[in-house]
Amino acid sequence: MELTGRQKKILRAVVEGYIDTAEPIGSHTVLARTGLTCSSATIRNELAALTREGYLEQPHTSAGRIPTAKGYRLYVNELMMERELSHSETEEINRKLQSTPAGTDKLMADVGKMATELTSYPALTISAAASATVKRVDLIYLDPNSFIIVLLLTGDTVKNKLVHLPFSSTETLLRRLSAVFNANFTGLSEERITPELIASTERAAGDTMGVTSVIAGFLIETLMTSKGAGANVSGEANLLKLPEFQNPDKAHRLINYLSDSQNLSALTAAPDFGDVKVLIGPENAALELRDSSVVLASYDAGDGMRGLIGVVGPTRMDYSAVAAKLAYIAGGLSRLLGAGSPPAGFGKLMIKGGDSDVQK
Amino acid sequence: MELTGRQKKILRAVVEGYIDTAEPIGSHTVLARTGLTCSSATIRNELAALTREGYLEQPHTSAGRIPTAKGYRLYVNELMMERELSHSETEEINRKLQSTPAGTDKLMADVGKMATELTSYPALTISAAASATVKRVDLIYLDPNSFIIVLLLTGDTVKNKLVHLPFSSTETLLRRLSAVFNANFTGLSEERITPELIASTERAAGDTMGVTSVIAGFLIETLMTSKGAGANVSGEANLLKLPEFQNPDKAHRLINYLSDSQNLSALTAAPDFGDVKVLIGPENAALELRDSSVVLASYDAGDGMRGLIGVVGPTRMDYSAVAAKLAYIAGGLSRLLGAGSPPAGFGKLMIKGGDSDVQK
DNA sequence: CTTAGCACTCCCGTTTCCTGAGTGCTAAAG
DNA sequence: CTTTAGCACTCAGGAAACGGGAGTGCTAAG
Secondary structure, eight states: OOOOHHHHHHHHHHHHHHHHHSSOBOHHHHHHHHOOSSOHHHHHHHHHHHHHTTSEEOSSTTSOBEEOHHHHHHIIIIIOOOOOOOHHHHHHHHHHHHHSOSOHHHHHHHHHHHHHHHHSSOEEEEEOOOOOOEEEEEEEEEETTEEEEEEEETTSOEEEEEEEOSSOOOHHHHHHHHHHHHHHHTTOOGGGOOHHHHHHHHHHHTOOSSHHHHHHHHHHHHHHHHHSOEEEEEOGGGGGGSGGGOSHHHHHHHHHHHTOHHHHHGGGSOOOTTSEEEEEGGGSSSGGGTTEEEEEEEEEOSTTOEEEEEEEEESSOOHHHHHHHHHHHHHHHHHHHOSSOOOTTTTSOOEEEOOSSOOO | OOOOHHHHHHHHHHHHHHHHHSSOBOHHHHHHHHOOSSOHHHHHHHHHHHHHTTSEEOSSTTSOBEEOHHHHHHIIIIIOOOOOOOHHHHHHHHHHHHHSOSOHHHHHHHHHHHHHHHHSSOEEEEEOOOOOOEEEEEEEEEETTEEEEEEEETTSOEEEEEEEOSSOOOHHHHHHHHHHHHHHHTTOOGGGOOHHHHHHHHHHHTOOSSHHHHHHHHHHHHHHHHHSOEEEEEOGGGGGGSGGGOSHHHHHHHHHHHTOHHHHHGGGSOOOTTSEEEEEGGGSSSGGGTTEEEEEEEEEOSTTOEEEEEEEEESSOOHHHHHHHHHHHHHHHHHHHOSSOOOTTTTSOOEEEOOSSOOO
16 A cells, blocks of 8 residues: 555654654654644544554554554655765765775774764674685795795785794795795685695695695685675674663673674675665564664775675664765775776665565 | 681672672671681671771671672782683683684684683783884885785784885886885884985985885884784673673773773783783772773783783672683783793783772 | 670562553544 | 544553561670
8 A cells, every 4th residue: 555645754754753762753743743734633543544554553552653664664765865964974984084094904993983983873894705816925035934925815905924934944945935826826716725736836846844835724714714704893882872772681682793793794695786775673684683773885895896884773773864874984985995986876875675575 | 907717708708609699798698608607696797897897898788798899809819719720621722722813913802702701701902012113124016006015023913015006116116125125124113214214215215206105104104003002802792791780871881991992002001921910990090990890911922022811890700710711811822922931830820919009 | 705686777579559641432523 | 535623541650658578786695
């Protein structure tokens, strides 16, 4: 059943009112918020209808209404005003993005903090690591017993390790090794590094001391851990200020869930490039998120890889503001990290609804 | 006034009882826990004495006693049994320490998680970075527009950065630059890198394109951020399970405090090498920690540098177990990272009391 | 110094009561 | 058929009242 214009207005008033106050919204409040020229009795009839249709619910018989997931979904898809960020807000985001220093780990942590500050919800970042491959291996000779492995991966991530050997090696050996590694390993992903390959590399370099396997071990380890996408959360404490998390148990469950990066990576079932995805309450796959909402924006991390930045909050969340801010941050990140220039309209707000199907 | 043996027994019973139950301990409970052969009335007299002396307090007139900070302090300094870790516990710690992979950042995060799991309190790690200096600079040529800076610092930390240039450079220029940087910058800390030095380096290398300043910028940035000791917290959510943090506001304040690494670094006013420091409630300098306790153990991070690993919990904390576990972990870390072999007795539990002076 | 006995205190969980916001329904009016 | 006024009804949640019980401090006797 299609909603009438008035019903939409009323639904919107309830959603926004509830977002503001966290209190059920009654017929009088709706009247005040909409400015509608009918009586409260009429509103009550409409509220009853919306409740019957599943957009609203009542905590108990004699209370006002609060939105259901279905109600929020309709709101997000159709009723929500696109929120333009004020100039000072965009300014601030830009400034902060500029000022954060290199190393993408630190960068992502900082961006997460920024998102937390901006939205006052816990923020998460996920550096989606398309399984990386080796681009180049360099060995820096320090002294007979130590050298540095410098490993360049696709996505322009550089990893390094300082190795101490229990025996002596030589600069020439390292040079040879580096050449052979570059010849044999370039373009390989972790699963294609076989013991045979390592053995043949060892022979080709004339390595009789087992340096090869040290280096290969580092490659494998690095490729493996870079596969397990780097996730990061900040601002969990902010949940505790919200009325819906006054119950420490509830808060504990969610924060605990968020603190395991495994769980976060599961969110990578990602939105399409360049837009914002909203997952409302029971739309979430994870039980622990079933009465929270997640807003995710994806950014271009360069080399065709994508990352996610998002926040977690109560279903009662200011979706329009949060979505706008995340979209803008994601756009900025894409500009910062992305290879080419972003596609047209990037950073603009284009909400892509989650499947309206609620997970059972 | 020196306490009698019986009083000490009673104090210990109260402290340990309260640690167990988080409930005020009454005279009967003391009797049961100590197995003393006197009557509850006698215990009551002693409790009154201990209260008069400031070791115990009463939440209200008709309740049992709980320890004051002074009471805990005496307990930690004199009454606490040294807790020996069981074989399975040490096994587990060793196994986990072995299995964690390289990169010290990740390592510390993992060790923190381990400490959280072991103690069920939030854990923090602080990699005390004695201000580092440059040991060596290498430049790896990739293509005319990009190269990698590999920077080796004291403490054998290796940092790197991939630089994209908006113009072309040459392999020979990079080689020259690397030589000049090594000649000019080795042994320098951040504050000794002056604009003049950079200028003269630029001239010496014959760099007309400004690559020098890019490299120098990275050096300065790296040295600076490595000074701001890397801190890390995990397991904050565990606080929410504790009865003393059922008030979300209290929990929020503490978690929030812990989430700022600035604050953590402040804890670096560190214990002496190789032992464990306990800061009880008001002994903490930070207001936010005034009704919590912090247990810190330091480890040898190699190159004469030290790091800290610790946990934060309610003053009612199982100090002996926590201290023993942290000491063992710290010992293991020292073995893993430390340059030489640890001093005799390392990893054993030697509690170094905080100043008994309570911060006013 | 110890201990039995006892009066006293006061927290805390339970119950009761009350108020007020908000509803749904009915019946009349548009 | 829709809107509106009127009204009885519901129910969450705060305030007040209550009682039990754990624990105390004190006194006086052993």
